[in-house]
Amino acid sequence: MxxxxxxxxxxxxxxxxxxxxxxxxxxxxxxxxxxxxxxxxxxxxxxxxxxxxxxxxxxxxxxxxxxxxxxxxxxxxxxxxxxxxxxxxxxxxxxxxxxxxxDIDPASFxxxxxxxxxxxxxxxxxxxxxxxxxxxxxxxxxxxxxxxxxxxxxxxxxxxxxxxxxxxxxxxxxxxxxxxxxxxxxxxxxxxxxxxxxxxxxxxxxxxxxxxxxxxxxxxxxxxxxxxxxxxxxxxxxxxxMKYIEGWTEARRAVAARYDEALAGTSIRTPTALPDRRHVYHVYAIRDAQRDTLQTFLHDHGVSTGIHYPIPVHLQRAFAELGHKEGDFPHSEAAAREVLSIPMYPELPEDQQDLVIAALKAWPLQ
Incomplete structure (x- = not known):
């Protein structure tokens, strides 16, 4: 895995x-x-x-x-x-x-x-x-x-x-x-x-x-x-x-660039790296309308994932007193339904990156 x-x-x-x-x-x-x-x-x-x-x-x-x-x-x-x-x-x-x-800008989250x-x-x-x-x-x-x-x-x-x-x-x-x-x-x-x-x-x-x-x-x-x-x-x-943070950051960005290139042309929506910003990829969050099915598929193909975050705060029970309902912030709600974070850390080996990429390319609902 x-x-x-x-x-x-x-x-x-x-x-x-x-x-x-x-x-x-x-x-x-x-x-x-x-x-x-x-x-x-x-x-x-x-x-x-x-x-x-x-x-x-x-x-x-x-x-x-x-x-x-x-x-x-x-x-x-x-x-x-x-x-x-x-x-x-x-x-x-x-x-x-x-x-x-x-609400969020759906391109940048x-x-x-x-x-x-x-x-x-x-x-x-x-x-x-x-x-x-x-x-x-x-x-x-x-x-x-x-x-x-x-x-x-x-x-x-x-x-x-x-x-x-x-x-x-x-x-x-x-x-x-x-x-x-x-x-x-x-x-x-x-x-x-x-x-x-x-x-x-x-x-x-x-x-x-x-x-x-x-x-x-x-x-x-x-x-x-x-x-x-x-x-x-x-x-x-x-x-x-602190001596290593910049090297680790560039390693994250290199993994992200590899994912970007490999997933181009597939139905998977990759993160938008805006040209005036340095994205440091705490997580690499892809999007898919069949997110939950995709997560199961990746697990079955040996890839661990996470969801950041499945319920936007305005729909959390803890903040029900604010009186919000589904539909109030549609871009946030759509992101919560569709985002899926795939493996991302500075030391992620290339062979494991290859496994992640191969599993995503094998996703049948392309």
């Missing part, structure tokens, strides 16, 4: 460095934040082309703290997309604000800027675009709309480490950016992890306080904060991996 992802092969390729880094944290006893987290934050600041990075315990926490730092709270509205992992919308809900959905302005009300305080699957959202019109209406832009870049929009790294374009280092991400910790990026020193100061019980010095709490700190071991792991 071709695995959907293989985290062990990457670990084995850098095992000596990782083991040394982890043992160093154990010997230092700096288990929460500390010098390894600070060193990683410095590296990630340069990588994201931002001025400040604050490591936190999860990507969800990064979203939550970014919203709070931007002043989002009860009675406010935040515009985002329903075609995302539920954490994007849950973080809005945690603040007491109301998520307001805008990201929020459609042409539909944003119609969703703005006097209660709107922010736009939260999602760089889904490693594809950047169309940021220029989003930023222009936000500027015209006095809105904050918070980028959900949880799946888009190193992705670029017109030469700019995601996480540096909006007012704040949010990253996840969940193990399967393009830059993954060996446990949970996340980060907030910003060029705004006041936002940075607030996030630093909020992640550590609202204090700038111990036991002096100026804000009602949280225990959202990044652990030292995760900082050490991520610091090691």
């Amino acid at each position: 071709v695995p959907f992802v293989d985290l062990k092969v990457q670990y084995l390729s850098i095992k000596e460095e990782i083991d040394t880094a982890v043992l160093g944290v154990l010997e230092s006893t700096q288990f929460v934040l500390g010098k390894e987290v600070a060193a990683f934050e410095e590296l990630f600041t340069a990588y994201t082309q931002t001025s400040h990075v604050m490591g936190v315990n999860t990507g969800t926490s990064a979203l939550h703290l970014s919203l709070l730092a931007a002043g989002i709270g009860r009675g406010d509205e935040v515009i985002t997309t329903p075609f995302t992992f539920i954490a994007t919308v849950s973080a809005i809900d945690y603040t007491g604000a109301t998520p307001v959905f805008v 990201t929020i459609d800027p042409a539909k944003i302005e119609a969703a703005i009300t006097p209660r709107t305080k922010a736009i939260l675009p999602v760089h889904l699957y490693g594809q950047p959202a169309d940021m220029d019109p989003i930023m222009e709309i936000a500027k015209r209406h006095g809105l904050v832009v918070i980028e959900d870049a949880a799946q888009a480490h190193g992705a670029e929009y017109k030469g700019r790294r995601v996480g540096s374009i909006g007012d704040l950016g949010c990253f996840s280092f969940y193990p399967g991400k393009n830059l993954g910790a060996y446990g949970e992890g996340g980060a907030v990026t910003t060029n705004n020193p006041e936002f940075a100061r607030t996030v630093k306080m909020l992640r550590d019980w609202g204090a700038e010095r111990k036991y002096y709490h100026d804000l009602k904060g949280f225990n959202y700190r990044l652990e030292g071991i995760q900082g050490a792991v991520l610091k090691v991996k």
